[in-house]
Amino acid sequence: MIETMGEKAIQEIKQLLQLSESMEQVVNPYEVSAKDGGKIDYDKIVEKFGCKRVDQSLIDRVHRLTSRDPHVFLRRGVFFAHRDFNEILDSFERGDKFYLYTGRGPSSEALHLGHLIPFMFTKYLQEAFKVPVVIQLTDDEKFMWSKTLKVEDTKRLARENIKDIIACGFDVEKTFIFSNIEHAGTFYENTLKIGKCVTVNKANAIFGFAGEDPVGKMGFPPVQAAPSFASSFQHLFLGKDNNLRCLIPCAIDQDPYFRMTRDVAPRLDYSKSALIESKFLPSLKAMNGKMSASNPNSAIYVTDTTKDIKKKVNSAFSGGKDNSTEQENAGADLEVDIPFKYLSFFLDDDAELEHIKKEYGEGRMLSGPVKQRLTEVLTEVVEKHRKARAAVTDEMVNAFMAVRPLPKMFD
Amino acid sequence: MIETMGEKAIQEIKQLLQLSESMEQVVNPYEVSAKDGGKIDYDKIVEKFGCKRVDQSLIDRVHRLTSRDPHVFLRRGVFFAHRDFNEILDSFERGDKFYLYTGRGPSSEALHLGHLIPFMFTKYLQEAFKVPVVIQLTDDEKFMWSKTLKVEDTKRLARENIKDIIACGFDVEKTFIFSNIEHAGTFYENTLKIGKCVTVNKANAIFGFAGEDPVGKMGFPPVQAAPSFASSFQHLFLGKDNNLRCLIPCAIDQDPYFRMTRDVAPRLDYSKSALIESKFLPSLKAMNGKMSASNPNSAIYVTDTTKDIKKKVNSAFSGGKDNSTEQENAGADLEVDIPFKYLSFFLDDDAELEHIKKEYGEGRMLSGPVKQRLTEVLTEVVEKHRKARAAVTDEMVNAFMAVRPLPKMFD
Numbered sequence: 145m146i147e148t149m150g151e152k153a154i155q156e157i158k159q160l161l162q163l164s165e166s167m168e169q170v171v172n173p174y175e176v177s178a179k180d181g182g183k184i185d186y187d188k189i190v191e192k193f194g195c196k197r198v199d200q201s202l203i204d205r206v207h208r209l210t211s212r213d214p215h216v217f218l219r220r221g222v223f224f225a226h227r228d229f230n231e232i233l234d235s236f237e238r239g240d241k242f243y244l245y246t247g248r249g250p251s252s253e254a255l256h257l258g259h260l261i262p263f264m265f266t267k268y269l270q271e272a273f274k275v276p277v278v279i280q281l282t283d284d285e286k287f288m289w290s291k292t293l294k295v296e297d298t299k300r301l302a303r304e305n306i307k308d309i310i311a312c313g314f315d316v317e318k319t320f321i322f323s324n325i326e327h328a329g330t331f332y333e334n335t336l337k338i339g340k341c342v343t344v345n346k347a348n349a350i351f352g353f354a355g356e357d358p359v360g361k362m363g364f365p366p367v368q369a370a371p372s373f374a375s376s377f378q379h380l381f382l383g384k385d386n387n388l389r390c391l392i393p394c395a396i397d398q399d400p401y402f403r404m405t406r407d408v409a410p411r412l413d414y415s416k417s418a419l420i421e422s423k424f425l426p427s428l429k430a431m432n433g434k435m436s437a438s439n440p441n442s443a444i445y446v447t448d449t450t451k452d453i454k455k456k457v458n459s460a461f462s463g464g465k466d467n468s469t470e471q472e473n474a475g476a477d478l479e480v481d482i483p484f485k486y487l488s489f490f491l492d493d494d495a496e497l498e499h500i501k502k503e504y505g506e507g508r509m510l511s512g513p514v515k516q517r518l519t520e521v522l523t524e525v526v527e528k529h530r531k532a533r534a535a536v537t538d539e540m541v542n543a544f545m546a547v548r549p550l551p552k553m554f555d
Numbered sequence: 556m557i558e559t560m561g562e563k564a565i566q567e568i569k570q571l572l573q574l575s576e577s578m579e580q581v582v583n584p585y586e587v588s589a590k591d592g593g594k595i596d597y598d599k600i601v602e603k604f605g606c607k608r609v610d611q612s613l614i615d616r617v618h619r620l621t622s623r624d625p626h627v628f629l630r631r632g633v634f635f636a637h638r639d640f641n642e643i644l645d646s647f648e649r650g651d652k653f654y655l656y657t658g659r660g661p662s663s664e665a666l667h668l669g670h671l672i673p674f675m676f677t678k679y680l681q682e683a684f685k686v687p688v689v690i691q692l693t694d695d696e697k698f699m700w701s702k703t704l705k706v707e708d709t710k711r712l713a714r715e716n717i718k719d720i721i722a723c724g725f726d727v728e729k730t731f732i733f734s735n736i737e738h739a740g741t742f743y744e745n746t747l748k749i750g751k752c753v754t755v756n757k758a759n760a761i762f763g764f765a766g767e768d769p770v771g772k773m774g775f776p777p778v779q780a781a782p783s784f785a786s787s788f789q790h791l792f793l794g795k796d797n798n799l800r801c802l803i804p805c806a807i808d809q810d811p812y813f814r815m816t817r818d819v820a821p822r823l824d825y826s827k828s829a830l831i832e833s834k835f836l837p838s839l840k841a842m843n844g845k846m847s848a849s850n851p852n853s854a855i856y857v858t859d860t861t862k863d864i865k866k867k868v869n870s871a872f873s874g875g876k877d878n879s880t881e882q883e884n885a886g887a888d889l890e891v892d893i894p895f896k897y898l899s900f901f902l903d904d905d906a907e908l909e910h911i912k913k914e915y916g917e918g919r920m921l922s923g924p925v926k927q928r929l930t931e932v933l934t935e936v937v938e939k940h941r942k943a944r945a946a947v948t949d950e951m952v953n954a955f956m957a958v959r960p961l962p963k964m965f966d
Contacts, residue, residue: 186807186834193810195832217833220899225807227817228829232802241965242800243792245782245828256854257901257933258836260940265833266804276791276964280782288771306952308857311943314955317963320791321955324778328739339771344755347770359758360699360750362773367735371656371691380687380731381654389653391643393677396597396636399604406638417656418639421606422628422676423597425669443667446719488631490668522668529671532722541717544725544732552728553687554652 186224195225202226205233210272217265236273244269247280248309250301250323252293255308263312276318279309284324284336295333299325334376334412335366341408342366350404369405372417379547390417395424425489428460431480446530450523457483457519464504464511475507476514483511483518490521597635606636613637616644621683628676647684655680658691659720661712661734663704666719674723687729690720695735695747706744710736745787745823749777752819761815780816783828790958801828806835836900839871842891857941861934868894868930875915875922886918887925894922894929901932 190197198218206214217223232242246266248259263279270277283298290298302323309321325333342365347353353361370376374388381388392402399421406416427442441456448456463481465471478484478501491497500517503509601608609629617625628634643653657677659670674690681688694709701709713734720732736744753776758764764772781787785799792799803813813830820827838853852867859867874892876882889895895915902908911928914920 184835189807193807193814195807195810195830198831216903217900219905221834222900223804223831223833225810225832226830227810227813227832228827229802229831232800232829235800240800241796242802242829243785243964245801245803246805247779247782254856254858256856257936258854260857261833261836261900262804262806265831269802269804274965276961278782278788278791280779282775282779284778285775288769288775303952306955307944307947308940310947310951310955311940313943315963316951316954318961318966319955320788320959320961321952323956326956327742327958331738332743335774336771339774340769342770343767344764344770344773345766348766353755355756355759356754358699358751359753359755359773359776360747362755362770363746363750363777364693364696364699365770366774367695368658368691368693371658371689374654377689377731380689385652389643389646389651390656391640391653391680392656393634393673393680394657395673396600396604396606399606399636399638402638403604416639418643418653419606419637420609420634420640420676421636421638422634422672423632424595425672443669445665445667446671447665489628489633489672492627494630525668529719529722532724533718536718536721540721540727541714541732543727544717544721544730545734545737547738548731550687550729550731552726554685555729 190225193225195227198224198226198229202230202233205230206272209233209236212272215265215268215272217261217268222261223265241275242273243275244277245280246277247282248305249282249286250298250305252301255305260308260312263309263314267312267314270315270318274318276320277314279306279314279319279321281305281321281323283326284328284332287325287336288340295325295337299323302326330378331370331376334370334373335363337412338366338369338405338408339363341411342404346404350400365401365404368401369408372402372405373409373412373414375414380550381553387415389415392417392419394419394421396421397424426482426485428456428482428486430461431482431485444522444526446526446533448526450519450527453522453526454519457486457515457522460486460515462511462515464514465507468510471510472507476504476509476511478505481511481514483514486518487514487521490525491517601636604636606638607640609635609637609640613641613644616641617683620644620647623683626676626679626683628672628679633672634676652686653684654686655688656691657688658693659716660693660697661709661716663712666716671719671723674720674725678723678725681726681729685729687731688725690717690725690730690732692716692732692734694737695739695743698736698747699751706736706747710734713737741789742781742787745781745784746774746777748823749780749816749819750774752822753777753815757815761811776812776815779812780819783813783816784820784823784825786825791961792964798826800826803828803830805830805832807832808835837893837896839867839893839897841872842893842896855933855937857937857944859937861930861938864933864937865930868897868926868933871897871926873922873926875925876918879921882921883918887915887920887922889916892922892925894925897929898925898932901936902928 198221203214203218206218236242244266246262266277269275281302283302286298286301287293287295306321325336344362347362347365351365372390372392374381374390375386394402399419402417402419409416428444429439429442441459444453444456460482461480462483463477463479465474465476476484484500484504487497487500500509500514504514609632614625614629617629647653655677657673677688680686692713694713697709697712698704698706717732736747755773758773758776762776783801783803785792785801786797805813810830810832813828817827840853852870855864855867871893872891873894874888874890876885876887887895889912895911898908898911911920911925915925
């Protein structure tokens with residue numbers, strides 16, 4: 145939550161400078177003053193923002209609905225503007241409830257009376273309307289905007305500020321106070337640390353983000369980077385192995401992605417994740433192609449039947465010659481032969497693969513038997529997977545997804 | 556995790572198109588092919604990316620260290636490149652452990668064999684090195700990039716894909732599989748929904764973000780917006796009141812901030828949060844100023860002593876006249892008189908305030924007694940807060956911060 149006073153986040157500066165341009169007054173995080181040295185024209189602010197004035201009838205209505213004196217901040221026009229507050233009262237009158245949300249960015253210095261105003265007023269609303277309150281401490285924002293504060297600092301400041309907030313008299317039975325970082329945990333904490341090391345320009349360069357993209361995309365790269373650091377998983381490693389090194393098996397096209405992750409690691413005192421990277425399984429249609437979801441015949445799916453597999457393999461691009469005579473004379477071009485390539489991925493027996501390579505490559509074996517053998521091999525792989533997948537229950541899924549220490553990490 | 560095959564996230568497209576520009580081949584999410592129709596030149600990719608080839612000595616070393624045949628994908632050069640894999644082996648040889656991280660973006664169509672390759676290989680590494688594995692399902696990314704899929708869809712697809720992953724044979728005692736959304740919970744789910752509704756351009760306009768800012772800043776606005784929607788707090792409201800309306804008490808300078816939140820609400824089928832907005836407590840130094848942390852004399856801090864308060868109030872900007880004769884003739888200018896303004900914030904008794912307004916404004920009361928009264932009032936406020944804060948224990952802080960249902964929400 146942006147603070148009501150004191151040091152502020154840059155967004156407010158810009159926001160309010162925009163505002164000030166259109167008005168003869170300066171309203172920014174560091175000062176609120178009228179250029180002519182007079183008072184702030186709150187009417188102009190209301191007009192500019194398009195919110196509504198709190199009028200006497202609204203105050204009287206609060207008085208009637210809560211059957212108690214409206215808070216002095218309401219009577220004296222301190223809380224002077226609103227949006228849809230009248231609708232809240234309409235529905236409250238019909239018996240519908242609502243909840244209150246306020247908060248603050250944890251500040252290093254002691255709070256002053258201006259800081260307490262929203263909390264004093266929120267506490268009054270909680271009592272008067274008998275409604276729950278959520279209070280957000282934006283220690284994540286404070287960390288992201290601060291040049292000096294560490295995550296540990298902003299978390300500590302949040303807890304200190306929370307003591308001042310509680311002192312305003314909130315009811316623990318209807319109040320939830322949370323620090324964004326403590327509430328979300330160590331995984332989020334690492335996404336923050338990573339997200340502070342990567343500029344928008346760099347993200348645009350690596351990931352091609354553009355202005356019309358949703359801001360949510362900007363938030364994602366740190367989420368994929370976080371698992372590279374063991375401290376993201378306190379529950380797994382119980383904080384014992386916060387610098388346990390990470391090895392990432394992935395396809396080669398992921399390399400630029402994790403280069404970003406490796407670049408930030410030293411700045412966070414984390415060890416760089418290592419990578420082991422694969423080639424692409426080629427399309428059944430050609431060596432120079434990658435399987436595409438758009439052409440089902442270019443790939444073998446784990447749901448394919450033996451019949452499907454046989455059909456696809458037989459129509460796969462072959463390096464064998466058109467007729468047996470040619471094949472016997474010239475042999476197959478193994479460099480472009482898809483069935484042979486697939487065998488090299490999925491046929492475990494080195495000796496047999498070597499045999500096929502020699503016989504087929506030198507023309508003593510025709511493409512038919514090679515495709516026949518590949519059909520057998522792939523059918524076995526797919527059948528094995530199909531059986532195994534069918535045996536996976538929801539309970540098993542929950543067991544793997546359970547947040548827990550890993551009982552036999554290194555056994 | 557970006558998928559190894561099939562539909563991909565935009566970042567890869569850009570990444571790999573950049574790559575392709577510098578090479579005579581196209582390597583992008585939809586195809587991997589050489590412009591000359593030949594094979595992909597993996598040597599050029601390795602050279603361009605700056606990773607290393609997996610050579611025979613490395614494979615032999617894996618063989619020796621794991622005392623079992625290296626996986627076929629390693630023997631046949633499917634996993635052909637690496638970064639620091641040798642360092643992983645060095646430390647493993649010294650007895651240091653590591654962990655494995657892989658994942659995928661949940662896909663709607665059935666998996667094909669290309670999708671299984673990283674999981675088959677990761678499962679082998681888990682067995683061979685006896686190390687833990689974390690597997691990330693990026694249902695958040697899938698949602699953010701998808702034009703059609705809802706959060707519920709990508710969460711469901713993640714669980715379906717997890718069944719295929721488990722079927723590869725991972726050991727539940729050393730494997731943690733997580734969906735980003737399920738793992739982080741409903742608060743994060745709402746930040747995603749919000750973050751998908753706000754473009755980078757809009758965020759730049761509202762918050763003044765710039766290219767040199769860290770991407771982490773882009774991630775923050777949705778975090779401040781999320782508490783405006785009750786569904787962010789399943790634990791509080793137990794999912795019973797997912798559309799419970801929210802009222803936000805805040806200072807007027809927050810209005811543009813929550814306008815963004817209100818704008819996205821209807822797109823998420825959430826009710827708009829209402830606002831009730833306050834003026835600023837002025838600086839002790841002038842009506843047209845706001846208190847500033849830089850000038851401690853401009854504000855009353857909750858840590859100030861009676862002596863501090865007396866001193867600050869006496870030096871506050873007064874609308875009273877310089878001498879009693881003038882004051883008696885002209886009266887005080889209450890429009891600019893800070894002590895009177897502060898009394899209007901903190902003196903609860905309407906009758907007494909009305910009396911002071913009349914007497915002081917019409918010159919029958921001098922500024923001295925007004926400042927005297929204000930000192931009493933502020934001392935009482937600050938003392939009350941100081942006592943209350945001193946009584947706040949860490950246990951109380953934990954009680955307010957505990958993730959729990961609110962026992963007496965509306966009592």
